Amino acid sequence: MLAALGFRLGQMVLVMFGISVVAFLIFFATPGADPSARIAGRNASQETLAQVRHDFGLDRPLPVQYGLMMDRLFVSRDLTSFVNRGQLVVPTVASAIPVTLSLVGGAAVLWVLGGLVVGVIAGATRGTFIDRALMILSLVGVSVPVFWLGEVANLLTQSRWHDTWLFSWVPPLGYIALTEDPWGWFKALIIPWITLATLYVGLYGRVLRASLIEMMQEDFIRTARAKGIGERRVLLHHGLRTSLVAFVTMFGLDFGALVGGGALLTEVVFGLQGVGKLTYEALQTLDLPMILATVIYAAFFVVLANFVVDIAFAIIDPRARDVR
Amino acid sequence: MSAEAPLLVVKDLSVSFCGDEGLVRAVGGVSFSVERREIVGVVGESGSGKSQTLLAIMGLINSPNAIVSGSIRFMGQELVGLNRRALDAIRGRQIAMIFQDPMSALTPVHTIGNQIGEQVRAHEKASARAARARAVQLLDAVGIANPGRVVDAYPHQLSGGMRQRAVIAMALSCNPALLVADEPTTALDVTVQAQILDLIGRLRDEFGSAVILVTHDLGVVAEVADRVLVMYGGRFVEEGGKTSVFRAPLHPYTWGLFGSIPPIDGARPARLAAIPGAPPSLSNLPKGCAFGPRCAYRHEACLTLPPPMEGNEHRAACVLPEARRREINIRTTAGVEMRS
Numbered sequence: 001m002l003a004a005l006g007f008r009l010g011q012m013v014l015v016m017f018g019i020s021v022v023a024f025l026i027f028f029a030t031p032g033a034d035p036s037a038r039i040a041g042r043n044a045s046q047e048t049l050a051q052v053r054h055d056f057g058l059d060r061p062l063p064v065q066y067g068l069m070m071d072r073l074f075v076s077r078d079l080t081s082f083v084n085r086g087q088l089v090v091p092t093v094a095s096a097i098p099v100t101l102s103l104v105g106g107a108a109v110l111w112v113l114g115g116l117v118v119g120v121i122a123g124a125t126r127g128t129f130i131d132r133a134l135m136i137l138s139l140v141g142v143s144v145p146v147f148w149l150g151e152v153a154n155l156l157t158q159s160r161w162h163d164t165w166l167f168s169w170v171p172p173l174g175y176i177a178l179t180e181d182p183w184g185w186f187k188a189l190i191i192p193w194i195t196l197a198t199l200y201v202g203l204y205g206r207v208l209r210a211s212l213i214e215m216m217q218e219d220f221i222r223t224a225r226a227k228g229i230g231e232r233r234v235l236l237h238h239g240l241r242t243s244l245v246a247f248v249t250m251f252g253l254d255f256g257a258l259v260g261g262g263a264l265l266t267e268v269v270f271g272l273q274g275v276g277k278l279t280y281e282a283l284q285t286l287d288l289p290m291i292l293a294t295v296i297y298a299a300f301f302v303v304l305a306n307f308v309v310d311i312a313f314a315i316i317d318p319r320a321r322d323v324r
Numbered sequence: 325m326s327a328e329a330p331l332l333v334v335k336d337l338s339v340s341f342c343g344d345e346g347l348v349r350a351v352g353g354v355s356f357s358v359e360r361r362e363i364v365g366v367v368g369e370s371g372s373g374k375s376q377t378l379l380a381i382m383g384l385i386n387s388p389n390a391i392v393s394g395s396i397r398f399m400g401q402e403l404v405g406l407n408r409r410a411l412d413a414i415r416g417r418q419i420a421m422i423f424q425d426p427m428s429a430l431t432p433v434h435t436i437g438n439q440i441g442e443q444v445r446a447h448e449k450a451s452a453r454a455a456r457a458r459a460v461q462l463l464d465a466v467g468i469a470n471p472g473r474v475v476d477a478y479p480h481q482l483s484g485g486m487r488q489r490a491v492i493a494m495a496l497s498c499n500p501a502l503l504v505a506d507e508p509t510t511a512l513d514v515t516v517q518a519q520i521l522d523l524i525g526r527l528r529d530e531f532g533s534a535v536i537l538v539t540h541d542l543g544v545v546a547e548v549a550d551r552v553l554v555m556y557g558g559r560f561v562e563e564g565g566k567t568s569v570f571r572a573p574l575h576p577y578t579w580g581l582f583g584s585i586p587p588i589d590g591a592r593p594a595r596l597a598a599i600p601g602a603p604p605s606l607s608n609l610p611k612g613c614a615f616g617p618r619c620a621y622r623h624e625a626c627l628t629l630p631p632p633m634e635g636n637e638h639r640a641a642c643v644l645p646e647a648r649r650r651e652i653n654i655r656t657t658a659g660v661e662m663r664s
Binding site: 317 | 382384386388408409411412413414415416417420421423425428429430431432433434435442443446447478480491494
């Protein structure tokens with residue numbers, strides 16, 4: 001088991017290395033994407049370009065450039081933005097991480113609970129009115145664009161109904177640090193959480209229902225029923241437990257992608273300075289060091305999420321333990 | 325037969341499914357009874373309704389398209405239409421089932437010990453520790469060599485024979501009065517088959533259970549059963565003591581079954597006798613005797629109504645007079661010795 005863990009960790013490091021190389025090459029060595037021209041501005045003279053190239057170390061061989069970049073990103077952490085001169089990249093990303101983690105973490109709690117409730121109830125009442133109503137609701141949830149839902153939520157809670165008893169507690173848009181004011185943190189994030197979770201509750205509820213219904217046709221469910229344990233226990237202890245595999249796989253991938261910047265739209269709509277928003281702004285100005293930092297950060301979370309999913313697999317499915 | 329009331333009395337049990345082709349009658353009004361400590365073998369080919377009969381007894385037919393009618397009385401209690409709570413108090417405890425395919429009959433994510441313990445704790449007040457100890461004891465009783473290790477194993481870590489033993493151990497966990505086994509040896513190697521049959525035979529002696537053993541293997545029946553029921557097209561066509569049925573079968577279908585077994589000694593036949601034709605489609609059963617279209621001895625009377633079971637201890641559903649059938653049987657099966 002330990003050896004397997006070590007092996008997976010080694011794999012993770014290799015994948016991370018590969019991603020950093022690819023990201024670096026895309027942004028710094030793609031023909032036509034000369035970073036010095038970006039930095040020097042339009043119509044810069046050859047002398048200025050050469051000066052910029054030298055200043056930023058862009059006239060040196062690629063492997064050296066890569067090494068320098070990684071050194072400044074991970075070791076000395078003094079990589080600066082090309083656009084806002086003097087803005088340090090690493091602390092900027094680091095300050096955005098808690099915002100994104102708070103947003104995605106809270107939403108994840110909501111969507112896992114919501115998905116489980118919707119999936120299990122719909123699966124257990126298959127074919128009835130309750131099942132159909134839940135499935136239609138989740139289809140609506142899956143179909144509603146998150147930016148639209150967010151804007152509507154803002155319109156209602158920040159403007160139209162803000163002065164009524166219903167939404168007077170909602171703070172202005174923006175992030176409040178958990179360490180400063182936990183209650184404020186919760187109030188500021190609850191609406192973004194619900195907005196972000198809506199899509200995933202629908203998605204996870206539907207997937208879980210399908211998986212549960214499939215599992216309930218299996219022979220071992222018949223064995224469980226023949227034991228004389230109640231239907232609730234058959235459903236939860238045998239049906240749901242075996243259905244969780246698909247659920248956990250999806251969760252790991254979605255969570256990793258969202259923490260890695262996929263919650264961009266929600267962040268923009270609610271004015272949260274998270275990693276997604278940071279990436280978005282860096283892309284608009286083609287701020288290469290910033291893009292590189294956020295891409296590597298995102299990759300790290302996706303890889304980490306996969307790693308955690310693998311461990312979770314071994315916990316929920318004993319068959320996965322012996323396969324390695 | 326004992327003087328006390330039979331353990332299980334099934335009367336006119338029917339199982340039908342509403343499908344695309346209309347109503348399909350998988351079991352068409354069967355009646356039989358099982359005495360305490362009796363091993364009853366039910367034989368028939370695939371699709372003859374054997375498994376559905378067992379599932380109906382267990383209350384495991386819960387497709388919304390299924391209709392179960394008739395009466396199943398177990399120790400005086402009616403099982404057809406019983407509510408889930410009362411049913412759960414009986415199954416697993418008084419009636420337990422052994423399933424056909426040990427590979428898929430156990431939940432893959434729980435240990436063997438947990439799955440056995442779950443059943444014990446559903447019916448008895450027992451601590452987790454006591455349930456586990458009980459599981460180890462049961463696994464030992466079904467002949468698993470190292471029960472202390474197997475109790476913590478997951479199903480995928482065990483061989484088919486081991487899993488089937490685990491399923492049997494689970495079925496035995498509450499000392500059921502009736503054990504229903506649906507082709508318990510079909511998926512297993514021949515050597516393991518013999519061990520499992522031996523085990524089922526021992527159950528009656530050690531646990532005092534009655535057993536209904538469904539199989540399509542006449543050899544299995546010869547091995548362990550006291551009484552034999554032959555099923556065809558959703559109905560019983562012959563019923564009687566094992567020796568009587570094996571020595572002098574009374575129904576043309578049973579003759580066909582015996583005829584398709586290769587003889588152990590004597591000249592090897594060039595071809596085994598096969599019953600001509602195919603089993604009837606359950607959605608389109610013939611009006612008369614279900615075996616009629618394949619029977620070499622059919623005549624007018626076979627085509628109108630299904631014949632009733634006739635006889636006393638050894639009964640068969642055939643319109644031919646019994647004396648005539650005995651005569652034909654002696655002629656056609658001359659030389660085929662009983663195997664048991």
